[in-house]
Amino acid sequence: MTRPRTVVIVGGGISGLATAFSLLERASTAGLSLRCTILEADSSWGGKIVTHRIGDIVTEAGPDSFLSQKPAGLELCTKLGIADQLINTNETVKKACVLSKGRMCDLPEGLLSFTPRQLKPFLSSGLLTWTGLARMGLEIAVPPGPSREDESLAGFLRRRFGSQAYERVLEPLMAGIYAGDAEQMSLRATFPRFFELEQQHGSVVRGMLEAKKTASTVLSGPRRRTMFVSLKNGLGDLVTALTQRLREQGVELQLGKRVDALRVRSHELGRWMYDLILQDGSALSAESVVLTTPAYVSADLLRPLTPIAGGVLDLIPYTSTATIAMTFPRAMVRGVEGFGFIIPRVEQRDLIAATWTSLKWPHRAPADQLLVRGYVGGVGREEILQLDDAALTAKVQTELAALCGISVEPTYTEVNRWWKAMPQYTLGHLDRLAQLDAAMSRYPGLVLTGAGYRGVGIPDCIRDGATAAERVVQDLSGGTGSGRRSV
Numbered sequence: 326m327t328r329p330r331t332v333v334i335v336g337g338g339i340s341g342l343a344t345a346f347s348l349l350e351r352a353s354t355a356g357l358s359l360r361c362t363i364l365e366a367d368s369s370w371g372g373k374i375v376t377h378r379i380g381d382i383v384t385e386a387g388p389d390s391f392l393s394q395k396p397a398g399l400e401l402c403t404k405l406g407i408a409d410q411l412i413n414t415n416e417t418v419k420k421a422c423v424l425s426k427g428r429m430c431d432l433p434e435g436l437l438s439f440t441p442r443q444l445k446p447f448l449s450s451g452l453l454t455w456t457g458l459a460r461m462g463l464e465i466a467v468p469p470g471p472s473r474e475d476e477s478l479a480g481f482l483r484r485r486f487g488s489q490a491y492e493r494v495l496e497p498l499m500a501g502i503y504a505g506d507a508e509q510m511s512l513r514a515t516f517p518r519f520f521e522l523e524q525q526h527g528s529v530v531r532g533m534l535e536a537k538k539t540a541s542t543v544l545s546g547p548r549r550r551t552m553f554v555s556l557k558n559g560l561g562d563l564v565t566a567l568t569q570r571l572r573e574q575g576v577e578l579q580l581g582k583r584v585d586a587l588r589v590r591s592h593e594l595g596r597w598m599y600d601l602i603l604q605d606g607s608a609l610s611a612e613s614v615v616l617t618t619p620a621y622v623s624a625d626l627l628r629p630l631t632p633i634a635g636g637v638l639d640l641i642p643y644t645s646t647a648t649i650a651m652t653f654p655r656a657m658v659r660g661v662e663g664f665g666f667i668i669p670r671v672e673q674r675d676l677i678a679a680t681w682t683s684l685k686w687p688h689r690a691p692a693d694q695l696l697v698r699g700y701v702g703g704v705g706r707e708e709i710l711q712l713d714d715a716a717l718t719a720k721v722q723t724e725l726a727a728l729c730g731i732s733v734e735p736t737y738t739e740v741n742r743w744w745k746a747m748p749q750y751t752l753g754h755l756d757r758l759a760q761l762d763a764a765m766s767r768y769p770g771l772v773l774t775g776a777g778y779r780g781v782g783i784p785d786c787i788r789d790g791a792t793a794a795e796r797v798v799q800d801l802s803g804g805t806g807s808g809r810r811s812v
């Protein structure tokens with residue numbers, strides 16, 4: 326019998342777990358016998374995916390849903406046998422608001438598809454002035470920008486849709502996903518589809534209209550999914566299902582194992598061996614190592630091996646945020662409807678968004694409670710995280726009172742801080758990935774994946790984990806180095 330090949334995955338967030346899952350699938354197809362270990366520094370699995378259950382209340386400290394249009398999340402749930410737990414957002418209250426000059430305005434439904442039919446609600450929402458609206462409508466006539474330059478998200482949106490639409494609607498909707506500053510964000514790295522639509526169709530609106538024609542059949546299927554989906558009892562169930570399956574398949578899952586250093590031990594005749602030195606002083610060797618840690622952690626691990634990769638990874642900045650969950654007696658809160666609201670940067674508020682969680686996902690709190698989740702922090706607004714929990718909660722309460730008239734005391738509060746948690750794909754991000762790729766190509770079997778590179782969303786992490794797994798199998802099977810992508 327051939328000796329199993331050894332792989333260590335560093336980091337047990339969704340990227341690490343999904344990489345392991347995909348690795349087993351691919352190794353089995355390739356007839357490759359594997360011994361796979363996942364090392365996680367923390368005392369629990371899932372990384373940013375953290376679900377808390379407090380009596381009948383279910384809170385999400387990090388992500389609360391994932392995009393259904395990117396198939397990797399749904400596919401993984403299906404493979405794990407938990408697709409029956411998937412839930413749509415509550416379609417009876419399908420609406421969200423945006424704060425505009427201190428006033429809540431309805432966000433026109435389907436806004437991101439920019440189709441003229443859906444521009445109509447703008448007229449009544451009062452979000453944009455007539456001139457702002459007319460300028461937005463002129464997007465179809467704006468010539469495409471240069472295809473070579475890496476344009477900022479802000480520059481692109483202003484150029485195509487006008488300043489007003491950018492500031493009042495598009496900035497909070499799009500930059501908000503990254504808790505980022507649109508002036509610094511790379512359009513191509515964060516919203517590549519917008520870049521492609523402009524280049525291929527000359528206009529985002531025209532491109533969206535074309536895409537809509539072909540997409541309509543998918544949306545009318547029997548298993549129609551809303552744009553965002555979650556799991557009935559929280560996304561933590563995805564982590565539980567994944568770890569269970571991996572254990573059953575013989576993956577060694579080790580918690581409380583922080584990797585402090587990485588070395589190349591030896592390589593002979595194309596066989597590489599990497600040593601991992603752990604914080605507890607122990608060491609582990611493997612022929613392949615997948616780093617799914619945040620870029621700044623991977624930078625420290627790789628610097629002694631390849632200073633170029635270390636230096637490039639250092640240039641991927643991360644921002645800090647916090648989520649604050651609160652419940653209020655439902656009967657004491659009036660006028661709250663829809664999924665919540667977003668707040669443009671120009672409004673200069675402490676809060677960047679809030680979700681009416683128990684309206685969006687009805688079973689997440691008892692019927693007599695309203696579960697709310699507020700978001701603070703992000704690029705340029707991280708100072709607020711210096712406040713202690715009580716002061717942070719008070720800030721969010723003050724915002725909810727001023728903006729939504731919620732003046733009753735919360736019955737439950739929970740603060741979750743996320744330090745250096747959200748990677749920022751700033752201008753030049755894709756060039757940096759290419760440099761990283763070149764630097765890493767000298768080390769077969771050493772692969773980087775995770776939220777820091779090709780998408781922060783859960784489906785992106787799962788998809789990129791599958792690509793990393795493919796690379797590992799190729800490298801272990803003695804695949805050629807040509808066209809190799811390490812990150």
Ligand SMILES: Cc1cc2nc3c(=O)[nH]c(=O)nc-3n(C[C@H](O)[C@H](O)[C@H](O)COP(=O)(O)OP(=O)(O)OC[C@H]3O[C@@H](n4cnc5c(N)ncnc54)[C@H](O)[C@@H]3O)c2cc1C
Nearest residue numbers: 336338339340366372373387388389584775776781782783
């Ligand atoms: C507040 C918040 C809300 C979000 N909301 C959404 C959402 O609604 N939908 C969505 O799709 N995405 C959302 N995201 C983004 C998404 O959750 C993350 O991008 C994704 O979960 C990151 O997964 P990952 O495995 O790449 O990284 P992580 O989850 O950060 O996992 C990396 C793991 O590596 C471990 N580690 C670090 N250093 C070491 C070391 N030296 N040795 C061993 N282990 C180490 C860490 O402990 C961690 O568990 C949100 C993120 C945040 C912070």
